[in-house]
Amino acid sequence: SQQGEEDPQALSIQEGENATMNCSYKTSINNLQWYRQNSGRGLVHLILIRSNEREKHSGRLRVTLDTSKKSSSLLITASRAADTASYFCATDLINYGQNFVFGPGTRLSVLP
Amino acid sequence: EAGVTQSPTHLIKTRGQQVTLRCSPISGHTSVYWYQQALGLGLQFLLWYDEGEERNRGNFPPRFSGRQFPNYSSELNVNALELEDSALYLCASSSIRSYNEQFFGPGTRLTVL
Numbered sequence: 001s002q003q004g005e006e007d008p009q010a011l012s013i014q015e016g017e018n019a020t021m022n023c024s025y026k027t028s029i030n031n032l033q034w035y036r037q038n039s040g041r042g043l044v045h046l047i048l049i050r051s052n053e054r055e056k057h058s059g060r061l062r063v064t065l066d067t068s069k070k071s072s073s074l075l076i077t078a079s080r081a082a083d084t085a086s087y088f089c090a091t092d093l094i095n096y097g098q099n100f101v102f103g104p105g106t107r108l109s110v111l112p
Numbered sequence: 113e114a115g116v117t118q119s120p121t122h123l124i125k126t127r128g129q130q131v132t133l134r135c136s137p138i139s140g141h142t143s144v145y146w147y148q149q150a151l152g153l154g155l156q157f158l159l160w161y162d163e164g165e166e167r168n169r170g171n172f173p174p175r176f177s178g179r180q181f182p183n184y185s186s187e188l189n190v191n192a193l194e195l196e197d198s199a200l201y202l203c204a205s206s207s208i209r210s211y212n213e214q215f216f217g218p219g220t221r222l223t224v225l
Contacts, residue, residue, distance in 0.1 A: 040151075
C-alpha cells in the first residue's frame with residue numbers, strides 16, 4: 001500500500017463550512033507537504049510541515065502533524081467554491097532525500 | 113520568475129509508438145521529477161534527476177527512461193507505448209534553497225489509442 005494515504009477519498013461540503021482531510025503514512029519522514037490540484041492540472045504547493053513541527057498555519061489553512069501516529073491533517077476554514085479541488089499529501093522518506101511519495105488524494109467539492 | 117514549463121500540452125499516439133516529453137525547471141532548480149497520473153488517480157513517481165544524474169526511479173518498466181541536460185531541463189521517453197500509458201505526465205522541479213518544495217508544471221496529457 002502507499003506511503004501516504006488521504007482520508008476521506010471524497011468530501012462534499014457547503015460554502016462557509018470547514019473541511020478536514022487526513023493523511024496517514026507508514027515510515028519516518030523528513031517533512032510532509034500538502035498540494036492542491038485543480039481539474040487535472042499541475043499541482044500547487046500549499047504548505048510544508050517539518051517532522052519537528054506540530055502545527056502550521058497559512059491563511060485559511062491549518063496543518064497538523066503527529067509523528068507518533070504517523071498522521072497529518074489539513075483544515076480549510078470558511079471554505080469557498082474555489083477551494084473545490086483534489087488535495088494530496090506528499091511525504092519524503094528519511095534516507096531518500098528528495099524522493100516524494102504522494103497519496104491518492106481527497107476530492108473536495110464545495111457547493112455554493 | 114517563470115514557472116516549470118512542459119511540452120507538448122497534449123499528445124495522441126498509437127500503441128507501439130514512442131514519445132518524448134519535455135520539461136524546463138524553474139531557473140536555479142537543479143532537481144527534476146517526473147510523475148504519472150492516470151485519470152482519477154494519485155501521482156506515481158517515475159524518475160528523479162539532479163545535477164544531470166538519475167537519482168531514483170519508481171516502479172516502472174525500463175521502457176520509461178529520461179535524461180537531464182546541462183541546463184537542467186529534462187526529457188521523459190516512453191517506448192513501445194501501451195494503452196495504460198494514457199495519463200497526465202507531470203514534471204516538477206526543486207532546489208535545496210526551497211527546502212525540497214516541488215513546483216509543478218501544467219503537465220502533458222498523453223492519450224494512447
